[in-house]
Amino acid sequence: MPRIVDHRRRRREFVEAARRVILRDGIDRATVRNVASEAGWSAGALRHYFLNKDDLLAAATRFLTEATAASTEQSTEQVSNGPALQDATRAALCSVLALDEPRREKAAAWLVLAGCSLVDCASGECEALLDAQRRLYLTITHELAEASLLPVGCDPEAEAARLHALVDGLNVHVLTGRVRSDAALKILDDHLAGMIRWPSPP
Structure with missing residues (x-):
């Protein structure tokens, strides 16, 4: 009896292998041969599912986008539905800050x-992820504004852009070893302390 191959699962294996190679070794090392080896298959087997390296990278970038965007959307929902807005805000921002290995990978x-x-091989995927990120920061600042927790006269749109730039910048510094994760968290907390009008204790 011929062996039944789960083609969807096999394709996913190659995409997962490409993701690992990209994040570990860089985009240039994500060749057909290297990705096939990472997955434990031959280059010929991989070519049954992907025409060439560009086709493989397109699938891998879509996978990275979908996984990261889904996580970001989950954080956005937590801000909108969280019982304590200040705590939900901090938790959502910590979820996208590179504080441990899973978050470093994202x-x-x-x-x-x-x-x-920058070289137009993932512009559409990058824009989709940017949209998800923008929603997170805009949701945070607009929710804070509606709860009167932003300083008087503070523009939620401008504050969202500032917060987005801060978190992206911190992630770059953490990933390149310039700032420790605990120091990055303190910088974020200091920013939130100045941005949010925390209620006075009774």
């Missing part, structure tokens, strides 16, 4: 996509 994936978009 942050690294974003940087890979941003780099790819």
Whole structure:
């Protein structure tokens, strides 16, 4: 009886292998041969599912985008539905800050996509992820404004852009070893302390 091959699962294996190679070794090392080896298959087997390296990278960047965007959207929902807005805000921002290995991987994936978009091999995927990120920061600042927790006269749109730039910058510094994760968290907390009008204790 012929062996039944789960083609969807096999394709996913190659995409997962490409993700690992990209995040570990860089986009240039994500060749057909290297990705096939990472997945434990031959280059010929990989070519049954992907025409060439560009086709493989397009699938890998879509996978990175979908996974990272889904996580970001989950954080956005937590801000909108959280019982304590200040705590939900901090938790959502910590979820996208490179404080441990899983979050470092998400942050690294974003940087890979941003780099790819500069040469137009992932511009669409990068824009989709940017949209998800913008929603997170805009949701945070608008929710804070509606709860009168932003300083009087503070523009939620401008504050969202500032917060976005801060977190992206911190992730770059953490991933390149210039700032420790605990120091990055303190910088974020200091920013939030100045941005949010925390209620006075009774």
